[in-house]
Amino acid sequence: MPMSFMTGSIVGGRFYKKVTTREADDGNGWNVMLDYRTLKTPSKRPLQCPTLALAKAIAAEWEFQQIDGIRPFTMPLMKLTCTALERVPLTRPKIIEHLTKKIPSRPVGNKEARVGSISWSSEKVFSLEQDVPPEWTEKEQAFFLLPHLLERELSRLKRQVEKLDPLLNWVESEFDFKPIVYSSFFGGKQEEGLVEAIENLLKKTDDCELAAIDAIASSAHSLVIALGIFRGRLDIEQAIELIRLEEDLQVDRWGLVEGGHDVDIADLRVQVSAATVFLGLSRKH
Known part of the structure; x- marks a missing residue:
């Protein structure tokens, strides 16, 4: 996870206007869309949520971001979802x-x-x-x-x-x-x-x-x-x-x-x- 997800830093400016959700192409989950772009994890994989409710909550976190910059520390659900998608599958035995x-x-x-x-x-x-x-x-x-x-x-x-x-x-x-x-x-x-x-x-x-x-x-x-x-x-x-x-x-x-x-x-x-x-x-x- 990038350090910015755990600190109060600001990364870049808001580069999108509209935040929406849609069903994933494989039908197994939901994506968050920033305009026409699919929101991705830090490793550049599509962020695929298991439920629509979670996708909408993450969409709300992105909608909250201001013009002057993205504040990852205000998006804890995004951070946890990335952890579940990328860290847990690779390190499950060590976590347990x-x-x-x-x-x-x-x-x-x-x-x-x-x-x-x-x-x-x-x-x-x-x-x-x-x-x-x-x-x-x-x-x-x-x-x-x-x-x-x-x-x-x-x-x-x-x-x-x-x-x-x-x-x-x-x-x-x-x-x-x-x-x-x-x-x-x-x-x-x-x-x-x-x-x-x-x-x-x-x-x-x-x-x-x-x-x-x-x-x-x-x-x-x-x-x-x-x-x-x-x-x-x-x-x-x-x-x-x-x-x-x-x-x-x-x-x-x-x-x-x-x-x-x-x-x-x-x-x-x-x-x-x-x-x-x-x-x-x-x-x-």
């Missing part, structure tokens, strides 16, 4: 292998905390240390700080469990194995049966489905969340809440950083929403 490697250490994708873990940051310790008399020894300070830290972390842990347990229980009902969420940063092994069951599911997906799952898993840092969307267990908002669970807990405590957290949230919403919409539009039934 990469996805299954996400299962053992990080089944639900929290970047910092794990269900069952207790951790704290230097920021939290510092805020409490302001109340500690400076003449106290390190042991006396630790004796004072630990209950406060444990109370906060246990409260956070309870919220994580409340949010994540329903998803883990769903995985167990789907695959007959419940993911183990480790307290160690490096995680640990999952049941071989769970890994094998998920791998078999991924092997049965079509190219568009696998492209969508891979995109969601990459944004979520979690294959389980991606599968939750794929199976209809999670909607976009539920998925984003789970993905950002740890970060949102920190925001509740320390506040939202403008130009930081808000940008991350917006970017995550675009990535997850685009892949989820693509998944739905590409399905023939």
